[in-house]
Amino acid sequence: MAAAAHLPTFSALPIVQAPMAGGAANPRLAAAVAAAGGFGFLAAGYKTPEAMYEEIRQLRDQSTRPFGVNVFMPQLPATDPSAVAVYAEQLAGEEAWYGVPLGDPEAGGLDDAYDAKVAILLEDPVPVVSFTFGCPARRVLDAFRKAGTYTVVTVTTVAEARAAEAAGADALCVQGVEAGGHRGTHRDDPLLDGTGDGLLALLPQVREAVALPLFAAGGLMRGGQVAAVLAAGADAAQLGTAFLVCPESGASPLHKQALTDPVFTRTEMTRAFSGRPARALVNRFVREHGRYAPPGYPQVHHLTAPLRRAAAAAGDAQGMALWAGQGHRLAREESAGRLVELLAEEMRAAQGAGA
Known part of the structure; x- marks a missing residue:
């Protein structure tokens, strides 16, 4: 295998704010992370192309630093459409409950x-574009x-990493099973x-299999963990849950x-x-419906x-999608800039201790 390629210098620190879809990642958060020396991302997932472009415009107004935009890959139809209809019947009680x-x-x-998002990003380029749920065709890359x-292509296995390298990706985001939110499987x-x-466990395997720069993602909450993944072969650490509680985050109160509420004792991978x-x-929704939810994204x-919108409006966290990585209890209510500073201090201390 050829020697690993180097990651371009997009930020002063190897700390990346994850592109959390659904509103958590926004221009204010990305700008604050970048101002502190990290690298900020916007999330295009679930947004219209117009809304994506508006967020890019807002971020450019707030910061002159490099940033990234994450795009979801197109999905195949549900393997069993009737299963989605059956799940809808399962949710009839939720309709009545939330009205x-x-x-x-x-x-x-x-x-x-x-296609529309890719067209916009090619017409008015941004420094970095990452992809989740698959790898674009070589012509797109x-x-x-x-x-x-x-x-950057998100990968969860060595096979996905090799395929993305062969397709022409510049770098990979290696996602461990600890990560909050969606698994980025292809x-x-x-x-x-x-x-x-x-x-x-995954990161060293990918490091030995490909020669691309690697972002490491999965339950990272402290600078010592950032130092650990850098020592294991990553070029940067990508954190999502750690930034969710920041005041700049667009996540709901x-x-x-909920991330540090003792009512919620654990996380689980769910299709609910x-x-x-x-x-x-x-939460209640996961417990009652997770086992019945079919493949159908x-x-x-x-x-x-x-x-989910009705639950949030009613102040009912038991009906919301509370995405969280396994390290959620380590969340710190700090500004995004201060959090980046703390992570950098902890990272350097860990690296110094290991010297």
């Missing part, structure tokens, strides 16, 4: 406006390279539910509070909210969206 109808499973389509955009295989390597495996705090996401 809202279920969403239309087909309302948002399967591609999350992928080549087009971004020609536009001067650095591309193929949604129900036989793999509940499986997956932890970050410190209920979601922020979206039809794709995602790590969330175990984004149909199940669209189906449950009104329920």
Whole structure:
């Protein structure tokens, strides 16, 4: 294998704020992280192309530092559409409880406006574009390279890493099973539910298999963990849950509070909210519906969206998708800038102790 490539210098610190879809990642958070020396991301997932472009414009108004935009790859149709209909019947009680109808499973389509978003990002390039739920075709990655955009593909296995390298990705985001939110698998295989390597087991395997720069993601909450993944072969550490509780984060106050609320004792990988495996705090909704939720992303996401919005409006965290990594109890209510400073101090202390 060729020597590993070097990650371009996008930020002073190897600390990356994860592109958390659903509103948590926003221009204010990305700008604050960048101002402190980290690297900020926007999340295009679930947004219209116009909304994505507006957030890019807002971030450019707030910061002159490099940033990234994360895009969801198009999905295959549900393998069993009837299973989504059966799940809708399972959720009838939630409709009555929250007083809202279920969403239309087909309302948002399967591609999350992928082509339109790619077209915008090629016409008005940003420094970095990352992809989740698959790897773009080589022609797309080549087009971004020609536009001067650095591309990152999320991977969860060595096979996915090799495929993304072969397709022409510039770097990989290696996601361990500890990570909060959706598993970034390239193929949604129900036989793999509940499986997956932890970050410190997966990262060295990927490091030996490919020569690309690596971002490490999965339950990272402290600077000592950042130092550990750098020592294990990563070029940067990507943190999501750690930034969720920051005042700049767009996560709801209920979601922020739940991360350290002793009511929520553990996380679990569940399809209950979206039809794709995602790590969330175990609440009533997960307990009652997780076992019945079928593979069917984004149909199940669209189906449950009104329920989740109604739960948030009612102040009911038991009905919300409380995405969280396994390290959620280590969340610190600090500003994003101060959190980056703390992570950097802890990282340097750990690196010094190991020298």
